[in-house]
Amino acid sequence: MKNIEESGLEESERNAPSYRIISPEKLLSHLEPMKEQLKKRRPQKCLTILEELEDFSIPENMRQHMNELKQSIKKYQLKAALNQLENLSSIYGNSGS
Numbered sequence: 001m002k003n004i005e006e007s008g009l010e011e012s013e014r015n016a017p018s019y020r021i022i023s024p025e026k027l028l029s030h031l032e033p034m035k036e037q038l039k040k041r042r043p044q045k046c047l048t049i050l051e052e053l054e055d056f057s058i059p060e061n062m063r064q065h066m067n068e069l070k071q072s073i074k075k076y077q078l079k080a081a082l083n084q085l086e087n088l089s090s091i092y093g094n095s096g097s
Contacts, residue, residue, distance in 0.1 A: 022056040024092040031085060038073075038082040046073045046081070062092060 022030075030053060037045040050070055058066055065088050072081035 020056050022053070022058065024059055024062060027053070027056070027058065027062065028089055028093050031088070034085055035082065038078050038085065041078055043073050043076055043078060043081075062088070065091075 030049065034046045034049050037043075037049070047070075050066075050073070065084065069081055069084045069088070072078070072084060
């Protein structure tokens, strides 16, 4: 059995949380319920949905969009958040079609 020094991992890598990778399609399916919550002006429910996704590794090309979406919701800019969510769906949702 290898000890910590022989394993080849740095201390930070051994203690880093193991994130599950999520595909853009799965991510969008998790975000879909947010559209209705944004239309009903329920930002807390949207933030709850986003918190559930924190255990996943968001694809690199979607991270900026996700950060902007989260900031809009936190600032109660719900129309902007809805537009961002619809843009995410149109950009990344058609990749499998």
